Amino acid sequence: MSERFVVVGGDAAGMSAAAKARREDPEREVVVLERGEWVSYGACGIPYYVRGRIPDVDDLVVTEPEKLVGKYGIDLRRHHEAVAVDPADRTVTVDAADGRYDLEYADLLLATGGSGADLDVPGEDLDGVFTIRSLEEGRALREYLQPGESHHPGAELPLGGEFQDHLHGAVERVAVVGANKIGLELVAAFDARGLDVHLVDDGEHVFESGPLTLPSFGAAAAGVVEEHLRERGVTLHLDAPVERFAGEDGRVTAIESARGRVPADAVLVDEGVQPNVELAADAGIDLGPTGAVAVDDYGRTSADGVYAAGDCAEKHHLVLDRPVHLPLGLAANRGGRAVGTTVTGTPTRQGPVVGTVTMKVFDLEVASSGVLNPEEARSAGFDPVVETVSTISRAHYYPGWSRITVEMVADRETGRLLGAGLVGKEGCAHRVNAVATALHAGMTVGEVADLDLGYSPPFGPGWDPLLTAAKALSGDLD
Amino acid sequence: MSERFVVVGGDAAGMSAAAKARREDPEREVVVLERGEWVSYGACGIPYYVRGRIPDVDDLVVTEPEKLVGKYGIDLRRHHEAVAVDPADRTVTVDAADGRYDLEYADLLLATGGSGADLDVPGEDLDGVFTIRSLEEGRALREYLQPGESHHPGAELPLGGEFQDHLHGAVERVAVVGANKIGLELVAAFDARGLDVHLVDDGEHVFESGPLTLPSFGAAAAGVVEEHLRERGVTLHLDAPVERFAGEDGRVTAIESARGRVPADAVLVDEGVQPNVELAADAGIDLGPTGAVAVDDYGRTSADGVYAAGDCAEKHHLVLDRPVHLPLGLAANRGGRAVGTTVTGTPTRQGPVVGTVTMKVFDLEVASSGVLNPEEARSAGFDPVVETVSTISRAHYYPGWSRITVEMVADRETGRLLGAGLVGKEGCAHRVNAVATALHAGMTVGEVADLDLGYSPPFGPGWDPLLTAAKALSGDLD
Numbered sequence: 039m040s041e042r043f044v045v046v047g048g049d050a051a052g053m054s055a056a057a058k059a060r061r062e063d064p065e066r067e068v069v070v071l072e073r074g075e076w077v078s079y080g081a082c083g084i085p086y087y088v089r090g091r092i093p094d095v096d097d098l099v100v101t102e103p104e105k106l107v108g109k110y111g112i113d114l115r116r117h118h119e120a121v122a123v124d125p126a127d128r129t130v131t132v133d134a135a136d137g138r139y140d141l142e143y144a145d146l147l148l149a150t151g152g153s154g155a156d157l158d159v160p161g162e163d164l165d166g167v168f169t170i171r172s173l174e175e176g177r178a179l180r181e182y183l184q185p186g187e188s189h190h191p192g193a194e195l196p197l198g199g200e201f202q203d204h205l206h207g208a209v210e211r212v213a214v215v216g217a218n219k220i221g222l223e224l225v226a227a228f229d230a231r232g233l234d235v236h237l238v239d240d241g242e243h244v245f246e247s248g249p250l251t252l253p254s255f256g257a258a259a260a261g262v263v264e265e266h267l268r269e270r271g272v273t274l275h276l277d278a279p280v281e282r283f284a285g286e287d288g289r290v291t292a293i294e295s296a297r298g299r300v301p302a303d304a305v306l307v308d309e310g311v312q313p314n315v316e317l318a319a320d321a322g323i324d325l326g327p328t329g330a331v332a333v334d335d336y337g338r339t340s341a342d343g344v345y346a347a348g349d350c351a352e353k354h355h356l357v358l359d360r361p362v363h364l365p366l367g368l369a370a371n372r373g374g375r376a377v378g379t380t381v382t383g384t385p386t387r388q389g390p391v392v393g394t395v396t397m398k399v400f401d402l403e404v405a406s407s408g409v410l411n412p413e414e415a416r417s418a419g420f421d422p423v424v425e426t427v428s429t430i431s432r433a434h435y436y437p438g439w440s441r442i443t444v445e446m447v448a449d450r451e452t453g454r455l456l457g458a459g460l461v462g463k464e465g466c467a468h469r470v471n472a473v474a475t476a477l478h479a480g481m482t483v484g485e486v487a488d489l490d491l492g493y494s495p496p497f498g499p500g501w502d503p504l505l506t507a508a509k510a511l512s513g514d515l516d
Numbered sequence: 517m518s519e520r521f522v523v524v525g526g527d528a529a530g531m532s533a534a535a536k537a538r539r540e541d542p543e544r545e546v547v548v549l550e551r552g553e554w555v556s557y558g559a560c561g562i563p564y565y566v567r568g569r570i571p572d573v574d575d576l577v578v579t580e581p582e583k584l585v586g587k588y589g590i591d592l593r594r595h596h597e598a599v600a601v602d603p604a605d606r607t608v609t610v611d612a613a614d615g616r617y618d619l620e621y622a623d624l625l626l627a628t629g630g631s632g633a634d635l636d637v638p639g640e641d642l643d644g645v646f647t648i649r650s651l652e653e654g655r656a657l658r659e660y661l662q663p664g665e666s667h668h669p670g671a672e673l674p675l676g677g678e679f680q681d682h683l684h685g686a687v688e689r690v691a692v693v694g695a696n697k698i699g700l701e702l703v704a705a706f707d708a709r710g711l712d713v714h715l716v717d718d719g720e721h722v723f724e725s726g727p728l729t730l731p732s733f734g735a736a737a738a739g740v741v742e743e744h745l746r747e748r749g750v751t752l753h754l755d756a757p758v759e760r761f762a763g764e765d766g767r768v769t770a771i772e773s774a775r776g777r778v779p780a781d782a783v784l785v786d787e788g789v790q791p792n793v794e795l796a797a798d799a800g801i802d803l804g805p806t807g808a809v810a811v812d813d814y815g816r817t818s819a820d821g822v823y824a825a826g827d828c829a830e831k832h833h834l835v836l837d838r839p840v841h842l843p844l845g846l847a848a849n850r851g852g853r854a855v856g857t858t859v860t861g862t863p864t865r866q867g868p869v870v871g872t873v874t875m876k877v878f879d880l881e882v883a884s885s886g887v888l889n890p891e892e893a894r895s896a897g898f899d900p901v902v903e904t905v906s907t908i909s910r911a912h913y914y915p916g917w918s919r920i921t922v923e924m925v926a927d928r929e930t931g932r933l934l935g936a937g938l939v940g941k942e943g944c945a946h947r948v949n950a951v952a953t954a955l956h957a958g959m960t961v962g963e964v965a966d967l968d969l970g971y972s973p974p975f976g977p978g979w980d981p982l983l984t985a986a987k988a989l990s991g992d993l994d
Contacts, residue, residue, distance in 0.1 A: 050978070083913050083973050097913040100978070356968075367978050368971045389966035396970035405970055435561050435575045465946055467975040471982070472949035474969050479957030488867035490834075491952050492874035492883055493846045495561050497945040500528070500578070500845050504949070 041067060043381050044130055044143040046120040046317065048072030049079060050367055051348025051374035052149035053101065058378030060110045066382060068112050069141065071132055073119035076173045077103055082367050084176040085220065088183075089227035095177050123148075123321040125341035145343050145381040148318055148331060149374060152311035152349035152365045157215065161283030166209075166290040166304045170220065171311060182304055183209050183231065210234060213293050213302035215280055217244035221308030222263070222399045225272055228306075229400070235272045236300050238293055240279035255395070256410040256459035258426045258445040263399055263461065270400050275300055311365040313350045326352045328363040335387040337377045345381070347373030347388070356390035357408050357456055357477060358418040364391055392477040393457075396467040405470035408457025408477045410447055415457075421450040425511035429503045431465045433495035442466060444507035446483065453482035453515050458507065465498060472504055483508045483515065521859050522608055522621035523548045524598040524795065526555030528845050529826025529852035530627035531579065536856030538588045544860060546590050547619065549610055551597035554651045555581055560845050562654040563698060566661075567705035573655050601626075601799035603819035623821050623859040626796055626809060627852060630789035630827035630843045635693065639761030644687075644768040644782045648698065649789060660782055661687045661709065688712060691771050691780035693758055695722035699786030700741070700877045703750055706784075707878070713750045714778050716771055718757035733873070734888040734937035736904045736923040741877055741939065748878050753778055789843040791828045804830040806841035813865040815855045823859070825851030825866070834868035835887050835934055835955060836896040842869055870955040871935075874945040883948035886935025886955045888925055893935075899928040903989035907981045909943045911973035920944060922985040924961065931960035931993050936985065943976060950982055961986045961993070 043059050045052045048070050056068045070077070078101040086092050106112045115134070122131040129140045154169025156162055168179045212228045214221045217239040228235045237244075243260040244267075255263075267274060278295040283305065285291050293300040313330035324340035326332035331346040333339055335354065339346050348370035352361035369391050376388035394407040409415045415422035424447050432439035442462035448455055458473040460466035476486050487508035493500055501509070521537050523530045526548050534546045548555070556579040564570050584590045593612070600609040607618045632647025634640055646657045690706045692699045695717040706713045715722075721738040722745075733741075745752060756775040761768050761783065771778040791808035802818035804810035809824035811817055813832065817824050826848035830839035847869050854866035872885040887893045893900035902925050910917035920940035926933055936951040938944035954964050965986035971978055979987070 080911055080913060080973065080978065082971070082978075083911055086914060086973055091915055092913050100912070366971065368968065368980075368983075371978055372966075389968070391968045394968050394970040396972040396975050398972065398974045403975070407968075407970070433558055433561055434578070435558060435570050436564060437569055467970060467972065468943055468946035469949060471947060471967075471969045471980070472953045475950045475953035475957070475959075475967055478963070478967055479953070479959065481953075481957065485956070486953075488850075489949075489953055489956055490846065490867070490869045490872050490885075491949045492872040492885070492945060493560070493844065494874040494876065494945065495558065495564055496876045497874055497881070500558065500560075500849055502846075502949070505846075 041144045042142060043068045043145045043147070044141055045070045045147045045149060046130065047149035047151055047348070048077030048114065048116070049081065049149065049151055049348065050370035052147065053078040053106065054371045054374030055147050055149065055347065055378035056112045057101070057106065057110050058375045059382050060112060062379055062382035062384070064111065070112055070114045071118045071120045071130070072114070072116050074172065074174060075116060077114065077116065078106065079173055080367070081171065081173075084170055084173065085223035085227045087176050088170075088180050088224060089230045095173050098173060120317060123317055123344070125321055125323070125344055128343060143343070145345065147374070147377050148339070148344065148346040148350060149348045150314040150317055150350040152313050154307065155309040155312040157280055157307055157309055159280055159282050161285060161290070162307075164283050164285040164290040165288050167283055168304070168306050170224070170306060170308070179304075179306065183233075209303040211236070211302050212304045212306065213238055213300050214306045214308065215239070215293065216308035216310070217241065218308055218310065219395060219397050221306065223397060224306050224308070225267065226398070226400050229270060229272065236275060236302060237267065237272055238275040238278050238280060238295055238300055240277065242277045244276075254411045254414070255404050255406045255461070256445040258443045259404050259406070259459050259461040262443055263402060263404060266400055266402050311349055313363060313365070315350055318346065318350070326361045328352055328361060330363040332361065336380050336385055337373055337388055345377045347377050353388075354390045356392050358414070360418065362391070362393070364393055366395065392474050394470060394474040396470060398467075401463050402461060403464065403466035404459075404461045405466045406457065406459035407470050407474040408447070408455070410445060410457045410459050412447070415447060415449075420456060422447050422456060423450050423511065423514050425507060425514055427503070427507045427510050429506050430499050431462055432497065433499055436495040440464060442503045444503045446507040446511045448483040448511050448515060450515060453484055453512070455481050455483050455486055458504070460503065465503070469502075469504060483512045487512050519622045520545045520547060520620060521623045521625070522619055523625045523627060524608065525627035525629055525826070525828075526550030526592065526594070527557060527559065527627065527629055527826065528848035530625065531556040531584065532849045532852030533625050533627065533825065533856035534590045535579070535584065535588050536853045537860050538590060540857055540860035540862070542589065548590055548592045549596045549598045549608070550592070550594050552650065552652060553594060555592065555594065556584065557651055558845070559649065559651075562648055562651065563701035563705045565654050566648075566658050566702060567708045573651050576651060598795060601795055601822070603799055603801070603822055606821060621821070623823065625815075625852070625855050626817070626822065626824040626828060627826045628792040628795055628828040630791050632785065633787040633790040635758055635785055635787055637758055637760050639763060639768070640785070642761050642763040642768040643766050645761055646782070646784050647786070648702070648784060657782075657784065661711075687781040689714070689780050690782045690784065691716055691778050692784045692786065693717070693771065694786035694788070695719065696786055696788065697873065697875050699784065701875060702784050702786070703745065704876070704878050707748060707750065714753060714780060715745065715750055716753040716756050716758060716773055716778055718755065720755045722754075732889045732892070733882050733884045733939070734923040736921045737882050737884070737937050737939040740921055741880060741882060744878055744880050789827055791841060791843070793828055796824065796828070804839045806830055806839060808841040810839065814858050814863055815851055815866055823855045825855050831866075832868045834870050836892070838896065840869070840871070842871055844873065870952050872948060872952040874948060876945075879941050880939060881942065881944035882937075882939045883944045884935065884937035885948050885952040886925070886933070888923060888935045888937050890925070893925060893927075898934060900925050900934060901928050901989065901992055903985060903992055905981070905985045905988050907984050908977050909940055910975065911977055914973040918942060920981045922981045924985040924989045926961040926989050926993060928993060931962055931990070933959050933961050933964055936982070938981065943981070947982060961989045965990050
């Protein structure tokens with residue numbers, strides 16, 4: 039039997055697994071099949087690439103292909119697409135430029151990632167309507183905004199030719215559909231490019247569209263973010279489900295929403311991430327309740343010798359105690375790394391998630407960890423109590439302080455911390471890590487209120503904002 | 517018997533206790549005896565006051581005296597000094613401008629704070645040699661640097677008259693003795709005032725002078741801080757124990773150290789904080805092994821009805837599992853608050869400390885929590901393993917990243933996290949709170965390595981610096 043470890047997908051989970059397997063067992067044959075051009079890239083950087091802060095798409099690459107091949111000894115096959123898996127025969131069928139071939143494996147990792155979910159409304163196929171999840175899509179969007187800007191001689195650009203046929207007028211007004219993490223990061227990116235930005239969402243407030251979703255940044259953060267967006271000149275169209283996209287000559291010109299028409303030269307749709315599960319599903323591998331590939335703690339799927347990790351796979355949520363689909367970079371890196379270790383002989387758990395997320399929206403840091411949505415908490419059997427406090431980011435006498443708002447949720451009966459969100463101009467993105475740690479430890483809010491956290495005038499008030507929130511919430515539970 | 521709750525000392529611990537007792541029991545008589553002018557002030561702000569960023573010493577006050585009296589109904593007696601306690605009779609003897617009197621108490625809190633420790637070398641009583649712990653000292657120092665600058669008509673300044681007799685030349689060169697937290701904050705303050713700053717310490721590196729001290733920021737941070745201090749034009753005199761101060765006309769002119777003479781127009785000595793225990797000791801109340809007042813979890817001293825909290829009292833260190841003297845603001849606030857609750861009928865523990873400290877040294881954030889000093893870890897029965905990693909503060913493709921250095925310590929046998937320190941230009945001060953939380957939870961470094969921390973390109977690399985350190989340290993233990 040072949041000892042080959044085959045990895046499908048060359049981004050965070052796939053490349054982490056491949057590199058780790060080679061480090062653990064330098065004799066092991068490791069093949070990575072990547073259907074596109076880029077491997078080991080930082081998808082989270084795409085909004086910053088679109089903004090123009092990162093000049094070249096190659097800058098997003100974490101580890102150069104040459105290094106993966108040379109230093110790590112990975113058999114990296116770009117523009118090779120896995121089109122079928124036969125778990126009984128332990129083979130994967132691959133399409134490449136020079137034909138189709140079968141590849142045997144001893145262990146297989148499906149790290150096929152996710153795609154931007156569609157809205158499923160008419161007109162979504164018009165030019166100028168984008169979802170964004172891959173570097174190809176990021177580059178196509180930037181090219182659409184400013185033709186020629188993304189030109190990069192070193193890489194094949196599948197969409198380049200297409201856009202050269204559309205020497206359209208400059209984009210001046212852009213609409214983002216979906217007031218979630220990536221959508222809001224792109225709002226800021228578009229604004230930085232001098233565009234007139236409109237945000238369209240079916241929720242009454244940002245962060246609440248769609249079904250129960252992870253992550254939620256909480257109701258308090260929503261209010262602060264909306265105010266900040268308006269201050270920065272973004273036009274908000276809330277409670278406005280998109281009904282169709284209108285266009286001329288094949289190009290989008292407007293969004294038709296339940297609350298009226300929003301003209302737009304380009305549209306970015308962020309309706310969340312859909313796991314790429316076709317390959318697994320076609321092979322008869324079980325999907326979980328979220329629609330992503332079901333895996334155990336070790337990333338093992340229902341098929342012997344087949345693992346899944348990253349945005350295509352479920353993760354176990356420690357607070358909800360159920361599988362979730364949480365397409366975030368750290369979990370992908372960690373899941374891949376665990377599988378790379380497991381397949382080389384040391385069974386390694388990837389560990390549960392608590393759903394820690396941080397983002398920057400213009401001048402705001404927005405961060406949350408755990409469960410902030412009361413409905414979601416109730417679905418997991420908790421009786422959530424929510425407390426919101428507003429405090430300051432530095433000692434009151436230290437110049438330059440700004441507001442920090444903390445929303446914290448606990449279970450009424452046990453006092454267990456369920457989650458917390460923070461929003462403010464400073465001191466939120468890293469502070470949330472203490473929340474994540476407390477969630478991992480299963481602490482009560484009383485225990486959180488007793489934590490010996492740091493204090494220094496430039497960095498916070500005498501009682502850290504998290505302690506103030508935990509004290510208040512603890513008082514509510516008495 | 518009187519139900520009076522008497523508090524000696526009107527800063528963080530004392531005022532927290534007084535205010536909390538009145539909130540819990542609005543009928544309770546609460547008397548606060550403060551020997552000075554100011555109450556409820558932020559001593560941690562003194563370095564920023566000396567710098568000049570905070571114009572008026574009154575700005576450091578957290579709660580106005582009028583509010584303490586009016587809103588909280590506290591019987592606040594400023595310029596009343598407790599000079600003796602008789603635990604058998606439950607009376608405290610008070611000196612005030614209009615004479616001496618005895619005050620009965622049901623419960624007594626000693627919140628007498630700490631003082632800047634002396635060096636005990638000749639010449640320390642020269643004008644221009646300062647320690648700094650009280651607002652009076654801070655104001656006297658600022659007045660010495662720039663006569664007239666600290667003038668404030670509303671408050672009595674005990675030292676004001678004295679300095680009016682010394683219309684000396686402007687201070688141009690200043691020396692700080694002691695490369696610890698307050699000393700380094702003052703180095704930056706003096707530099708910001710345009711002074712030529714010299715740092716003199718008997719350790720070979722910053723943070724290591726004196727006996728085993730809490731907090732230590734670690735050896736890695738020491739190197740980074742020294743380099744940064746030199747870049748900013750501070751002259752370092754390390755491994756240079758001070759032998760005496762030299763002066764002319766009663767004013768300091770130079771430090772004589774084992775490595776030579778350091779001319780200085782003013783000197784700030786930061787040799788740590790000495791607990792003010794005279795009142796307790798004279799009353800026969802037990803002191804602990806650190807020299808501070810011994811207390812149990814509730815702040816109770818060896819004398820019935822007498823509590824101690826804040827910088828004069830010991831705290832229980834969770835990692836070392838022994839009493840420590842850790843004069844920090846949060847523990848003082850918390851200790852006072854717990855005593856205020858306890859004396860009104862709800863016994864409340866103040867909780868252990870893990871010694872979390874953060875500071876700003878010029879552009880650097882320096883933070884630590886737990887035990888970083890291997891010798892100190894060994895004294896508590898651990899076999900410390902230390903790992904230091906250097907990583908970056910943002911994603912590699914996100915402009916503006918800088919270095920973050922993390923030093924992490926674990927026990928070899930159990931893998932238990934013992935402490936960690938971080939240093940860098942951003943992302944350190946709040947990140948340390950996750951370390952503090954993990955220490956409270958008694959996590960192993962393996963568990964820390966598995967934490968689901970936040971990730972976003974503006975705020976960190978894909979693997980958080982703490983995870984990178986924990987992974988490396990975890991590998992060392994295998």
